[in-house]
Amino acid sequence: MLGKLEKCVELGEKLGAKFVEARFDDLTLRTLTRVNDTWKDIILRSRKGIGVVCYFGGASGYSSTANDDDKELEKVVSKAFKMARVSAEAASIKLDFDKRPPVKGTGSDAFHPKVHPQTKDLSFKTDLVDRLIINARESGQNISNATGMYGELYGHKLFTNSEGSVVEWDFEVIDLGCRVTSKTTDGNLVNGVDAARGTMGLESFEEKGKTPEDIGNSAGKHAKEQLKAKACPAGRFRALVENQLAGVLAHESFGHLSEGDFVVVGMSPLSKKMGERLGTEHASIIDQGTPNISKFGGLWLPYDDQGIRANETTVLDKGVLKHYLHSRGTASYLKQEPTGNCRAVHFGFAPIPRMTNTYFTPGNLNKEEALELLDTGVYAIQTSGGQVQGDGSFLFKAIRGYWVENGEMKDPLREVSLSGNILALLSKVEGGTKDLHLWAGYFGGCGKSGQFPLPCGLGGPELVIGEVTFGGKAG
Template sequence: MLSSQIKSNEIIFGSCNKDLLEEIIFYGIGLGADFVEIFIENTDNSSVLAEEDFITSVSPSFGRGAGIRIFKGQKDGFVSTNDLTKHGLMRSVSQAIEMLDITDNKREVFNGLNKHRDYSLSKKKWINEVPSIHEISEKLLVSTKSLKKNNKIITRKGSYSRNLQEVIIASSDGTYVSDIRLHQTVGLNVIASDAQYRSSGSRRFGSSGMPNEFRLWDHEKAANDVFESSMNMLYADYVDAGQMPVVLANKFGGVIFHEACGHLLETTQIERGTTPFENKLNEKIAHESVTAIDEGISEGSFGSLSVDDEGMEPEKSVLIEDGILKKFISDRAGELRTGHKRTGSGRRQNYSFAAASRMRNTYIAKGEHSKEDLINSISEGLYCKSMGGGSVGATGQFNFAVEEGYLIKNGKLTSPVKGATLIGEAKEVMPKISMCGNDLELAPGFCGSISGSVNVTVGQPHIKVDSITVGGR
C-alpha cells in the first residue's frame, strides 16, 4: 500500500506515469495555461581522460530533473526543478502560471494524453552494451601511446565521454513520448614543440545510439591524423592577412555553414529580428551550386534523434535548394511566434533549458567536382584542411579559426600556414560558394546557443569560396 502510494506521487522511470502526468497537465490547463509541456530526464554519464600513458580522470555523474513550460499567448514561462514528486511538479506549474500572471477565465481543453509512443523499448539494453570504464581506459591508453611517434610530441591526451539520457515528454496537445539517447565521443589532442616552435593537433569523433561504436573506432588512423597535422604545422609561418579565394575541406569544414548561415535559419533568430534571411523565403540567398540540408535522421550521426525534445519526430529539412532559401529550422515557440512549421528541431542541453530551434545534422550537399578541381582553379589562395571553432555575432558577422592551413599557388598546395581566421557575413559569403566537391563527409561537434550545448553534426564536401577575408599577421 505504502509502495503504490509513493509510486503514484512521483515520476518513476520505467513505470507508467501517465496518470500523474495528466493530473499535472490538467492542473496547469485548469489554472488558465494555453499549453503545458513537461520534460523529464534521468541521466547516467561518465567521462575518462588519459594523459600521456596514464588515466588521470574518471568522472561518473548521474541526475534527474524536470522542465515545465507553460504558454499563454506568445509568452512562455519555464520552471526547472530536481524535485520529481507530484508536489514538486505541481509547485513548478504554479510557479510558471504565477510568473505569467494568468488571470483570464479562458480555459483550453485537454483531452488526456495520447497512446504512449515509446522509442526506448529497443534501447534499454544500451547501458549494458556500452564499454566499461576498464575497456575505455585500455583503449584510450593504447591511443595516447600511438600518438608518441617522436620526441617533438610533448603532450598527448585522449578523452572519452558517454551521455545516456532517458526522457519522458508529455504535453497538453496529447504528446506522450519516452526515449533513451546515447551519445559517445572520443577525442585525441597533441602539442608538438621544437625550440621556439609549437603546434597542436586535435580530432574528435562521435556517434549517437550506437553502443558498440567506441570499440570500432580506428584509433590508429586517428592518431596518425593528429600526429601528421601537428607535424605539418610545427614550423608553419603565420599567414598574411588579406582577401583571397579559399578551399574548405570536407567534414568539419562544414562549421562555416553551421556558423555563418545555419544559425541564421533558426526561428529564434527571426523572433529576435537578427537574421538577414527573415523575408527571403523562396529567394536566392546562395550560389546556385549550394544545396543545404538539416536533418535528424542519419543513423548513428551525432545530431540524430528518434524524437526531438518536444516530442516530434525529426524531419529532413532542405534549407537551401540550388541557392534558393526553402525552409527555416523551427520548434514549437518558433511556429507560434513566426508561423514556420515545426521541423522536429526543438532541442535543449537538459531539463534546465527550454527547448529552442536548433540544428541537428547540417550539411551542404555534394556537388560534382573533385577536390583537385577546386584547388586547380585557384592561382593564389588558402586551403583550410582543418577548422577550429567559430562564432556568429549579433549582426550576422562570423569568424572561425583555421587549425591546419596551406597556401595554394598556381593550383597546387604549397607551404603550411598558421594563425588564419576566416571572417565574413553569411549573406555576402553564401553567394561566393561557387564549387562543391563530390566528397561529402560529416563530423561531430557541440553547438552552444540559447538552449545550451547540444550534439550536432556539421558536414560538407570540399567547397570553394571565391573570396573571403583571411585574418592573419
C-alpha cells in the same frame, strides 16, 4: 513517470494554462580525460529531472526540478504558470500555436547501436584513450602535451503535453578524440587534433580512420607537420574549406540565423527573405534530425523536446532561402510547419529553436578537381571553434591548412583565422566535393541563450569559395 508528467499537465491546465508540456530526462554522461601520463578526469554524471512549460497569453513560463516528489512537482507547475502569467502582458509578440493530433512515439524510433556504451565497463574505454596517447607519441615529435578524451552521453527521454502526445526515446552520442601539442625549435607551441564522434556504437572504433590508433597517429602527425608550417599570410584569398570547417560555417554562421526565434523578432538577416536568392547554386543547406548516420555520421534525434517528429528541412536550396528552423510557436507565427528543432540542453532549461544536423549538401567535384578549381589560395582544415554575430559575421580558426598554388598543395600553414559574413560567403561558393561527412560530438557542442553544450551534428563536402579573409600577420 508518465503518470507524474500527466499530472503536471493536468495541474497546469487547472491553474489556467492554455497548453502545458512536461518532460523527463534520465541521462548518463561519462568523461575520461588523460593528459600526458595522468588521468585528469574520470567523471560520471547522472542528469535526472523534470521540466514543465506552461503557455499563457502568448508567453511561456518554465520551471524544473530534480526532485520528483508530488509536492515539489506541484510547486514546479505553479512556478511555471506564474512566470507565464506575469510575462503575458509584456509579450507584444504572441507565440501561440494550434493544437495538433497527438504524437505517439516509442523506443523503436531510437537508434540501437551494436555495442551500446552502457554495455562496456570503464576499463574498455580507458584502454581506447591509452591507445590514442601511445599512437600520438609514436607519430608525433617534440610533444609537450598529448591529451586523449573519451565521452559518452546516453539515456531515456519522456514527453507528454496537453494534446496527449507521449514520446519516449533514447539518446546516444559518443566521442573519442586526441590533441597533441608540440614545441617548435623557437619555442612556439603548435597543435594537431583528430576525433571520431557521433551517434554510433563502440564497434565504430574498429573501423578504418576511427580506431584509437588511427586517431592518435593522425593527431601526432598533424602536430609534427605543424612544426614546419608557416604562418598564413593575411589578406583575401580563394579558399578550399574542408568538410568539418564547412559544417561549422553551415551551423554557426548560417544555421543560427535560420532559427525561428531569431527570425520572429526580426533580428536575423534572413527575416523576410523567404524565397530570395542568398547564395550560388552550389550552396544548399539542410537540417535533418535523422540522417543516414551509418553512412555519413552525425546525430540521431527522432524527436525534439516539444515532441515533434524529426524533419529534413531544406533551409537553403541551391542558394534560395526555403525554410526556417522552428519551435511550434515560431512556426505558427511565421505560418510554416514545425520542423522538430525545439531542443533543450537538459531538463533545467525550456526548449528553444536549435539545430539538429546541419550541413552543406555535396557537389560533384573530386578532390583533384576541387584543388584545380581553387587554383591558388588557402586549403583550410578543421576548426578549433570561433565566434559569430547576429548579422552573419563570423570568425573561425582553422587548425591547419596548406597554401595551394596552381592546384597543387604546397607549404603547410599554421592555425589561421577565417573571417567574413556568411551571406557574402554564400554568394562566392563555387562548388563542392562529392563526399559528405557529418560530425556530432560529446565534447564541444552548441551554445545559445546560456544552454551549452548541446550536441549538434554538422558537416558538408569540401567547398571551393571565391574569396575569404584570412587573419594572420599583417605588414
